[in-house]
Amino acid sequence: MEKVARYRPNMDKLKKIRPKKFLPFILILALVLAFSSCKLGKEYVRPDLNLPETIDGETTDTASVSDIPWQSLYQDTVLQNLINRALENNKDMKIAAAKIKEMMAAKRISFSRFFPSANANLHAETEVTNYDGSSNRSSDPEFDAKLGLNWELDLWGNIRWANEADIAAYMQSIEAQRALKLTIIAGVAAGYYELCALDEELAIVRQTLEARREGVRLAKLRYEGGLTSETAYNQALVELARTETLIPDLEQQIQIKESDLSLLLGDYSHPIRRGRILAEQRLPDALPAGLPSSLIERRPDIRQAEMALKEANAQVGVAYTNLFPKISLTGTFGFESNELGNLLKSPYWYPAVDLLQPIFAMGRNKARLKVARAQYEQEIYSYEKTVIEAFKEVNDAIVSVRKAKEVRQSQAKLEIAARKYLELAQLQYINGVTNYMDVLDAQRELLNAQIGLNSAVCNELLSIVYLYRALGGGY
Known part of the structure; x- marks a missing residue:
């Protein structure tokens, strides 16, 4: 038996966080930081x-x-x-x-x-298994759709x-x-x-x-x-x-x-x-x-x-x-399923905060x-x-x-x-x-x-x- 497939991480093993639980808090935090941030530097004077x-x-x-x-x-x-x-x-x-x-x-x-900037990614692939001496085949289709968000907070x-x-x-x-x-x-x-x-x-x-x-x-x-x-x-x-x-x-x-x-x-x-x-x-x-x-x-x-x-x-x-360091809020929201009909039943959300500090520069x-x-x-x-x-x-x-x-x-x-x-x-x-x-x-x-x-x-x-x-x- 010869098996041909592409490696993909098992998304089911990743911890799924429901977006409805954390999304409001993230948005509120972003808005507060954005509008309460200071503006460092000297304003122009003629x-x-x-x-x-x-x-x-x-x-x-x-x-x-x-x-x-x-x-x-x-x-x-x-x-x-x-x-x-x-x-x-x-x-x-x-x-x-x-x-x-x-x-x-x-x-x-x-x-x-x-x-914030947003990008979308749609992906579909099928894993096919061939058996030697036989025309029988088995396939394992996978589908996913992702929406990525990125927002740099203007703190300074x-x-x-x-x-x-x-x-x-x-x-x-x-x-x-x-x-x-x-x-x-x-x-x-x-x-x-x-x-x-x-x-x-x-x-x-x-x-x-x-x-x-x-x-x-x-x-x-x-x-x-x-x-x-x-x-x-x-x-x-x-x-x-x-x-x-x-x-x-x-x-x-x-x-x-x-x-x-x-x-x-x-x-x-x-x-x-x-x-x-x-x-x-x-x-x-x-x-x-x-x-x-x-x-x-x-x-x-x-x-x-x-x-x-x-x-x-x-x-x-x-x-x-x-x-000064920059803070960027990122998040990924999407759907993944092995069956096309169940695509909309598996949402996941991954929030992240990136802190970029110019240490060596x-x-x-x-x-x-x-x-x-x-x-x-x-x-x-x-x-x-x-x-x-x-x-x-x-x-x-x-x-x-x-x-x-x-x-x-x-x-x-x-x-x-x-x-x-x-x-x-x-x-x-x-x-x-x-x-x-x-x-x-x-x-x-x-x-x-x-x-x-x-x-x-x-x-x-x-x-x-x-x-x-x-x-x-x-x-």
């Missing part, structure tokens, strides 16, 4: 930043730039459409949105540790610290997306104004080019008529050629700027539609900076740095509570605690640095707005003076008082003044855009 009384060293209005949505600041409907497209299709924005989904799932995983706050760290990491992804949104809004607005400025500069150069061609025609007539020398005619040709060389460079800059804007829009390079010309773009002369404390609450990058600091503090709590866990504390210290300095850099950025932006306005006003006066100078030089040349060289000099001065004024207008608009971003506007 570092003392010693904020200045004002942002720009002068009287700061309590009004907030956050009250001005970007749709109200940028009133060009074409620009508004470009910004909406960028916020919807920009690939970095999509990456940030996917990152938020990732951190949200991680946060849920951490939160699930507060609750280890799970709560880990959950707090995951929440802080999730909030970092939220603030990172908001900071990226401000950057994209400012990037599209700045690129659009720069593109409009290039269009205006190209129009100025083309207008000047037409004046140069007319000047060459007149100089040629006067030279052929013997009224002027060949030098004046050749000088007019030089100025015409010099002006012509400006056009290809400007056209190249326009195409590159359109390509840059297309990238922000999440699209391949294509021509960008324009709305108002640069001279018709209107932005406020100043923006309400608000109080220093409001800047900390308003700027997403500062809040992101603070969330990183909170996460580091929570990781210190996790490392500290790892020094004490040195390692203490070292991990020191690492976490050192990382927390680094995050403190990083947070303070972020705040200082933010205030510097705001101060620089406020100064840039003021000086850009002064430069634009000076350039406007220069452009008026250069235009009058050209009119006077042309009149004197016609009357024979001056030579043609004075007219060419006046034309160059007017061209430079017009280009300078165009750049000043653009810089003033850009200074408002960057100040709006520095103050956390648009969120």
